[in-house]
Amino acid sequence: MKRSNAPIFWALFGAGGMLAALIAPMLVFITGVAAPLGFVLPTDTLSYERMLAFTHNIIAKLALLVVVSLFMFHGGLRMYHSLHHLGFHTATGSKVVIFGGAVLATLVALWALLRIGF
Amino acid sequence: MSSVKTYVRPMAGWWRKNPFFVRYMIREASAPLFYLYALWLLAGIVALALGPVAYATWWAIATNPLMILLNLVVLVFAVYHTWTWFSVLPKTTPDIDVEPGTLVTGGVIAAIVVCAALFAFAWGVTR
DSSP states (O other): OOOOSHHHHHHHHHHHHHHHHHHHHHHHIIIIIIHHHTSSSOTTTTOHHHHHHHHTSHHHHHHHHHHHHHHHHHHHHHHHHHHHHTTOOOTHHHHHHHHHHHHHHHHHHHHHHHHHOO | OOOOOOOOOOOTTGGGGOHHHHHHHHHHTHHHHHHHHHHHHHHHHHHHHHOHHHHHHHHHHHTSHHHHHHHHHHHHHHHHHHHHHHHSHHHHOTTSOSOHHHHHHHHHHHHHHHHHHHHHHHHHHTO
């Protein structure tokens, strides 16, 4: 019997779900609301210079890579199943698009973070 | 050429008939939001790698009221995700020898601690 690849996707889903549950509210608040509005945090919180210095750190690089990748694999698996729940039984096609996107995003993030340098 | 006409129960709108499934589907709306938020974050990282001009463009989009509104929606769903994720933890980790109530409370406290630490970090580096 051919071994199922489901455990890989479920593991990535679980890790992403736990990570999102722990950090997403504050991460979204800081990057999407507080810093852009200058609310609670200054508007230069995510300034080019500060972010450049931040992403030169190897731990920051890893953290960003993991967040981008796991958020997409987590959201991806649920999107894939939601399509089925809504009556779109697209199976392989949507799987390729959704998870292909997640893999591609991970690679692009890796490229960008390496390009920024150490 | 015979075609069997078996009755197939229609499934369209199945989730709208039961409040439990409505809540489930609302919860599932956070999935594409996480997916898209990650892409938006990725755009910022790529812009950072490309240089100050590209990053300024990304920042202009980030400070657009519409983008802030979108991120507010993501924020609401993220909080809902945190709450529901830890609420079902006793069911998703049945082999852990911890009281269900303790598991849920512990999870929510862990999320609050991690979020507070993240905020303290952002607050600290901007002082």
